[in-house]
Structures are given as C-alpha cells and as structure tokens.
Amino acid sequence: MWQPALILRARPWYIPSWVSVMLGFKIWKVTGHSMAPKIPENSYILANRWLRHLPVKKGQMLVMEHKVYGLIVKTVAIVDRNGFIWSKGENTDSISVEQLGPSSKEQVLGRVIGIFKPN
Amino acid sequence: MLLYEIIERLDSNLHFERVSAHCDIPCKIYDPISAQLAVLTMIRMVELLEDLEQKAPLSLSQQAQFQRLVAEKESHGKKVKEEIRVIWGDYFKSPQIEAYPEIHELTHSIMLATSFAKQHIDMDASMDLLAKVNRFAEIFWQSKGVETHVATCPYPPSKALVYPKLG
Numbered sequence: 001m002w003q004p005a006l007i008l009r010a011r012p013w014y015i016p017s018w019v020s021v022m023l024g025f026k027i028w029k030v031t032g033h034s035m036a037p038k039i040p041e042n043s044y045i046l047a048n049r050w051l052r053h054l055p056v057k058k059g060q061m062l063v064m065e066h067k068v069y070g071l072i073v074k075t076v077a078i079v080d081r082n083g084f085i086w087s088k089g090e091n092t093d094s095i096s097v098e099q100l101g102p103s104s105k106e107q108v109l110g111r112v113i114g115i116f117k118p119n
Numbered sequence: 120m121l122l123y124e125i126i127e128r129l130d131s132n133l134h135f136e137r138v139s140a141h142c143d144i145p146c147k148i149y150d151p152i153s154a155q156l157a158v159l160t161m162i163r164m165v166e167l168l169e170d171l172e173q174k175a176p177l178s179l180s181q182q183a184q185f186q187r188l189v190a191e192k193e194s195h196g197k198k199v200k201e202e203i204r205v206i207w208g209d210y211f212k213s214p215q216i217e218a219y220p221e222i223h224e225l226t227h228s229i230m231l232a233t234s235f236a237k238q239h240i241d242m243d244a245s246m247d248l249l250a251k252v253n254r255f256a257e258i259f260w261q262s263k264g265v266e267t268h269v270a271t272c273p274y275p276p277s278k279a280l281v282y283p284k285l286g
Contacts, residue, residue: 031140073138
C-alpha cells in the first residue's frame with residue numbers, strides 16, 4: 001500500500017521539491033556549451049514555467065521543447081509578428097537561428113531565472 | 120559555488136532533467152575517415168555483388184544476401200553524403216574556402232557520384248567516388264596543416280586511402 005508519510009520520512013527533500021513544482025519552479029542540468037559563457041556546460045538552471053505566460057522578449061533565456069532537438073535552452077533572438085519565437089545560442093558554436101527555426105509559445109517549458117555555474 | 124554543490128548533491132538524489140544547450144560543433148570533431156570508410160564499404164558491397172552474379176541463378180539464401188548487400192551499399196551511400204555535407208557545411212568556412220576554392224564543386228560532384236554509385240552495381244563508379252572522397256580528405260587535412268600520405272587499407276577491399284600523418 002502507498003504510504004506518503006513513510007516516503008516523506010525516508011526522503012524529506014520530497015517536500016520542498018513538491019512545493020517548488022507546484023510553484024512552477026524546476027531545476028535542469030545543462031549539457032552542451034552553446035549557451036556559454038552565460039550558461040557553461042554542466043550548469044544548473046532554475047526555470048519557472050508560469051513565467052512563460054508573460055510576454056516573451058528578446059534576450060530572455062527559455063527552456064523549450066524543440067521538435068527536432070528535444071529539450072533545449074536558448075536565448076530569444078526575436079519574436080516575429082506572428083508571435084513565433086526565434087532563438088539562438090550564446091556563441092558561434094551554436095546551431096543557427098535559421099536551423100533552430102521558429103517555435104511557438106506552447107513549446108516553451110519555462111523561463112530561466114537562475115543560473116548556477118560549476119566554477 | 121556552494122549553492123552549485125548543494126544542487127549537485129540534490130541532483131544525485133533527485134536526478135534533475137537534462138536540457139541541451141545544443142551545438143552543431145560541440146567538440147569541433149571532424150574527420151573524413153567516416154566518409155572514406157563508407158565508400159570502402161560500398162566498394163566491398165559491389166565486389167560481393169559481382170561474386171554473387173557468378174552464382175546465378177540464386178538460391179533463396181543467396182537472394183536474401185543480395186538484398187542485404189544492396190541495402191548496405193545504399194545506406195553507406197547515404198552516410199557518405201551525410202559525412203561530406205557536414206564537413207563541407209560546418210567545418211569549411213571563409214579561410215578554408217578561399218584557400219581551396221574547388222571544395223564546392225568537389226562536394227557537389229561527390230553528391231552526384233554517390234547517387235550514381237548507389238544506383239548502379241558499378242566498380243568504376245565506386246572507384247571514381249573513392250578518388251573524389253580521397254581528394255576531399257586530402258584538402259581537409261591540408262587545411263588543418265596536417266600532411267597526408269596514401270596507403271592501401273589493410274583489409275578488403277584493399278584500396279588506396281588518403282591518411283593523415285599524425286604523431
């Protein structure tokens with residue numbers, strides 16, 4: 001039988017994690033270095049999913065579900081007149097804006113609000 | 120830094136989801152050897168197909184082998200195109216293109232030669248493709264300041280390949 005009290009006693013960090021999930025916060029680990037130097041590889045980022053409902057603006061860093069590349073973190077390059085988000089990396093090694101193509105707002109999983117770098 | 124260590128420790132328990140800061144050039148690793156090996160595979164498939172031709176009419180298992188050989192030739196042809204396109208598109212930038220202006224035409228000719236080698240069971244066509252891919256490899260290594268030499272690959276189909284002189 002499922003006993004939440006027992007689980008919480010064994011793994012107390014579940015409580016803050018559940019609360020943070022409810023508030024829309026989520027921590028992600030970053031692989032790849034296309035967002036360096038702002039987000040070096042192996043950094044942790046704190047993103048909030050509720051903020052995705054606010055207007056998306058150039059320069060914001062977003063976690064997105066890309067149709068080809070999967071879960072990615074990128075910087076907003078421009079939001080076009082149809083509301084599509086064109087994103088980019090932070091250095092020349094990133095795939096280009098054109099290769100990434102436009103993303104809809106529905107593909108945004110959260111806006112980055114905190115970066116925790118390895119060094 | 121301290122915060123990072125705390126999160127890292129949490130990560131070992133909670134296993135945070137990974138998000139990719141995706142790059143096309145994560146480590147700048149390019150090597151035409153993959154394309155060269157794919158061409159060698161195509162050549163080997165042609166050899167084996169020619170062997171099979173001598174055995175006609177084919178038994179059921181030989182027909183199955185025929186299918187596999189053709190499929191492998193096809194898939195390695197696609198690999199040649201993919202590998203060459205990536206090096207041409209991602210590695211070659213203005214300085215290399217200025218130094219080796221033939222690279223565009225060569226790349227395009229590799230695309231056409233690969234299609235032709237895929238469409239036919241033709242040793243001459245496959246060898247023509249190998250010559251082009253070898254030239255591509257030669258240019259690639261020269262552009263990196265690495266000397267090359269030609270040696271026969273020590274396995275079937277034992278054809279001449281351009282190798283970098285390393286170390």
